[in-house]
Amino acid sequence: NESLKSLNNKELLVAVNDAVDSKQNSMLVILDKKTLDTKRKIVMDEGFTIYKTNVDKDRVTIASYEGEVKTFNKDLKEISSEKLPLNLKSDNEHLEDVKILDDKVFALVKMSDRDKNGTIGRIIEYNIESKESKEISLKSDKDWEMTSMEVDHIYHINHCHMIILSLTVVNRKKEDKLNRNCRSFLQKINVACQKMFGLWETFFH
Numbered sequence: 001n002e003s004l005k006s007l008n009n010k011e012l013l014v015a016v017n018d019a020v021d022s023k024q025n026s027m028l029v030i031l032d033k034k035t036l037d038t039k040r041k042i043v044m045d046e047g048f049t050i051y052k053t054n055v056d057k058d059r060v061t062i063a064s065y066e067g068e069v070k071t072f073n074k075d076l077k078e079i080s081s082e083k084l085p086l087n088l089k090s091d092n093e094h095l096e097d098v099k100i101l102d103d104k105v106f107a108l109v110k111m112s113d114r115d116k117n118g119t120i121g122r123i124i125e126y127n128i129e130s131k132e133s134k135e136i137s138l139k140s141d142k143d144w145e146m147t148s149m150e151v152d153h154i155y156h157i158n159h160c161h162m163i164i165l166s167l168t169v170v171n172r173k174k175e176d177k178l179n180r181n182c183r184s185f186l187q188k189i190n191v192a193c194q195k196m197f198g199l200w201e202t203f204f205h
Helices: 191-196 198-202
Strands: 004-006 011-016 027-032 038-043 050-055 059-064 068-073 078-083 093-101 104-111 119-127 133-139 144-157 160-171 177-186
Touching: 004 050, 011 050, 050 093, 059 093, 059 104, 093 119, 093 144
Parallel strands: none
Antiparallel strands: 004 011, 011 027, 027 038, 050 059, 059 068, 068 078, 093 104, 104 119, 119 133, 144 160, 160 177
16 A cells, blocks of 8 residues: 555554545654554645655655645655646646656646547656656557556666656557556756657657
């Protein structure tokens, strides 16, 4: 369960949302690993519904269903709060999935219907440290429906980052499921990396 994380050797971190009547704000609950007693709670701002949490050696990162990202230190003192640059262009677009890996947040924006240019969605990479973002369109000549996204690895090649993303998509007509690896070369873009971006434009054709 992605809502349950190990905070340290002695504590667990649980993300809690009010799924009954939405009258209580979302919160992080810290439990003692041995007794499971509640040690403390960190209540989120109103309108921040916890979607994904990530714990690494330096910080805790939380993404919300509303497209916001909060970062905390390991003592759970808030460091920053930022809006992901989703740039939703119409009611046809919505946030489908979010993944957090180290200092990067990946957001999958899904379109309900393929547009006239063949676009079925976008993947946005947001760097928590630099506040910079990159966006790649996902295009197709078929009615693929994206159902999930996984961030598998980050490789470092010639001063570029190659990020392997696995998208699960479904053919709306045939309902055939398949997994595909998408390669994105990001950060310090050089000529070689720029050429590789073409993979995104033709991947679903």
